[in-house]
């Protein structure tokens with residue numbers, strides 16, 4: 148079966164030409180898992196530039212690497228924004244192997260020379276597999292008239308994940324997205340693969356500090372419109388030594404509690420502490436305030452003066468009755484019942 152694609156291009160001289168491309172869909176695309184019995188009749192990509200020197204995807208992939216999947220083998224499939232914005236997180240040896248790069252993403256990355264060359268290096272040197280989902284009859288389809296080009300690409304990626312998940316059965320497919328938008332992270336009931344934001348996934352590594360630093364530096368850089376100097380200038384406050392912390396906890400200047408990071412935004416979290424005999428959840432925001440704490444760390448916090456407390460919309464909704472008591476005053480803390 149072949150499909151014909153046509154597009155119109157403008158030449159250097161300014162005339163418009165119609166470009167027709169013929170695409171043959173294949174049935175013999177290998178999934179990338181080296182031991183796959185269903186695919187063993189197909190050749191693994193032996194094109195020299197894409198043959199990883201350390202072999203193809205393995206059965207016990209990423210075991211005990213991440214607390215979200217402590218005893219479950221899984222492959223990572225990053226989306227376009229994750230590859231583009233977080234390539235140095237993905238390329239870090241601590242991030243691990245067994246990553247599937249979809250052809251839909253690979254085609255778009257080619258226009259970004261920096262990311263393209265890093266990704267090419269990863270595919271040839273580590274267990275990163277380029278899955279030709281757009282040449283494969285099972286995972287390719289034409290664009291529906293009601294889909295925008297972005298929706299179409301995203302749907303192709305998710306449909307490839309779904310096929311891979313059904314094909315691998317016991318090995319989880321994790322679609323990693325670079326978004327803190329809760330809607331995108333939610334898996335729909337129909338899909339069998341898992342979806343995580345890269346921040347959520349990375350902060351669940353056993354030792355995530357370096358990766359988190361790279362991740363938050365990228366977030367900062369993106370917020371600053373690509374200002375690279377900002378990335379390297381950020382310095383955390385020193386952690387206070389224990390002999391200074393303990394007396395301050397005793398005197399009530401600092402409060403001891405367990406840090407819970409927000410699973411949808413790694414730059415936010417809460418610490419539950421006892422303050423004046425009352426339990427309160429204190430919101431912690433931003434890299435400087437979080438100061439390298441990771442989920443479930445026992446930390447000591449200082450409560451800011453009331454004038455610096457920020458209001459949270461959900462606090463006022465959840466605690467409607469409290470508004471009267473507080474005269475609607477901004478609250479940094481959410482009092483739990």
Ligand SMILES: [Zn+2]
Nearest residue numbers: 178183185186
């Ligand atoms: Zn296979």
